[in-house]
Amino acid sequence: MHGVHEESPLVEAKALVKRFGDFDAVRGIDLEVRRGEAFGFLGPNGAGKSSTMRMIASVSPRSEGELRVLGMDPSVHGPHIRARLGVVPQQDNLDVELTVRQNLQVYARYFGLSRATARAKATELLDFAQLSDRADAEVEPLSGGMKRRLTIARSLVNDPELLLLDEPTTGLDPQARHLLWDRLFRLKAQGVTLIITTHYMDEAEQLCDRLVVMDGGRIVAEGSPAGLIARYCTREVLELRFAPGEPVPEVADLADRVEVLPDRILLYTAEGEAALEAAHGRGVRPLSSLVRRGTLEDVFLHLTGRTLVD
Numbered sequence: 346m347h348g349v350h351e352e353s354p355l356v357e358a359k360a361l362v363k364r365f366g367d368f369d370a371v372r373g374i375d376l377e378v379r380r381g382e383a384f385g386f387l388g389p390n391g392a393g394k395s396s397t398m399r400m401i402a403s404v405s406p407r408s409e410g411e412l413r414v415l416g417m418d419p420s421v422h423g424p425h426i427r428a429r430l431g432v433v434p435q436q437d438n439l440d441v442e443l444t445v446r447q448n449l450q451v452y453a454r455y456f457g458l459s460r461a462t463a464r465a466k467a468t469e470l471l472d473f474a475q476l477s478d479r480a481d482a483e484v485e486p487l488s489g490g491m492k493r494r495l496t497i498a499r500s501l502v503n504d505p506e507l508l509l510l511d512e513p514t515t516g517l518d519p520q521a522r523h524l525l526w527d528r529l530f531r532l533k534a535q536g537v538t539l540i541i542t543t544h545y546m547d548e549a550e551q552l553c554d555r556l557v558v559m560d561g562g563r564i565v566a567e568g569s570p571a572g573l574i575a576r577y578c579t580r581e582v583l584e585l586r587f588a589p590g591e592p593v594p595e596v597a598d599l600a601d602r603v604e605v606l607p608d609r610i611l612l613y614t615a616e617g618e619a620a621l622e623a624a625h626g627r628g629v630r631p632l633s634s635l636v637r638r639g640t641l642e643d644v645f646l647h648l649t650g651r652t653l654v655d
């Protein structure tokens with residue numbers, strides 16, 4: 346029968362390809378998502394994250410390779426899989442004709458819940474989304490963060506064991522993002538497996554137990570946020586900012602590795618302060634300087650030579 350063992354991965358892909366015409370958006374990726382984890386796809390626009398998510402969501406057929414979701418083949422058991430998933434698309438697609446509560450209730454009815462059960466479910470999800478006091482409000486005037494929380498609440502009407510979130514916090518202000526992350530932590534604590542695409546390295550670091558870094562349709566690295574940073578980055582990073590167009594000073598010998606960006610130089614070193622003193626000692630005068638720890642942004646830069654967000 347279709348179904349999953351406790352230990353078998355919730356999602357398993359081998360040499361998975363998505364092709365549009367003669368363009369390969371996803372170029373043969375392997376991955377496993379385990380039950381209960383928060384798994385991330387980190388990469389810039391066009392990396393192939395959404396294309397992969399849509400195949401996992403069983404709404405877009407794979408072009409080549411193997412894919413199993415909840416132990417089933419989406420090309421055979423698409424409806425079964427979709428019934429057990431929650432999907433939060435990149436763009437909110439709430440019904441603006443309906444109130445907040447109705448958006449949940451009507452959706453619950455689509456999933457076959459009785460009128461009374463749908464009403465109880467909506468009440469529970471309003472509480473989860475911290476929108477109980479807005480239950481009878483129109484959707485349109487809600488803030489971006491509230492709309493996102495409502496979209497997430499709506500994706501939960503069928504009690505999915507796997508929730509797919511495509512760039513859940515793009516466009517939200519920091520406070521709204523933190524509120525939303527908090528809701529996602531709560532879902533994870535309840536045992537829901539999360540798959541998240543993002544081009545925000547801090548989101549990936551905060552939320553994901555494991556992630557793959559994607560670029561140009563390929564997976565270029567895989568691991569935990571801390572593991573990836575330890576593998577591809579030094580303990581500290583010294584950032585020296587310069588006016589664009591200013592000649593690059595000679596600092597390459599002061600660090601293990603140096604990246605030159607249009608407005609700054611990044612020195613990868615175990616001892617940022619020492620490198621800064623040495624730079625000052627030889628007359629380097631940046632507009633400003635900063636010693637910080639390594640991040641997934643540094644990992645991405647190291648792997649691809651580019652920044653995640655331009």
Ligand SMILES: Nc1ncnc2c1ncn2[C@@H]1O[C@H](COP(=O)(O)OP(=O)(O)OP(=O)(O)O)[C@@H](O)[C@H]1O
Nearest residue numbers: 365368369370388389390391392393394395396397
């Ligand atoms: N339906 C389609 N037809 C043709 N090309 C497509 C289609 N969907 C996506 N692509 C292309 O495939 C590549 C990967 O797109 P995808 O949306 O998967 O990337 P992404 O990493 O999710 O980025 P984004 O954050 O922009 O969604 C892009 O170059 C995109 O233009």
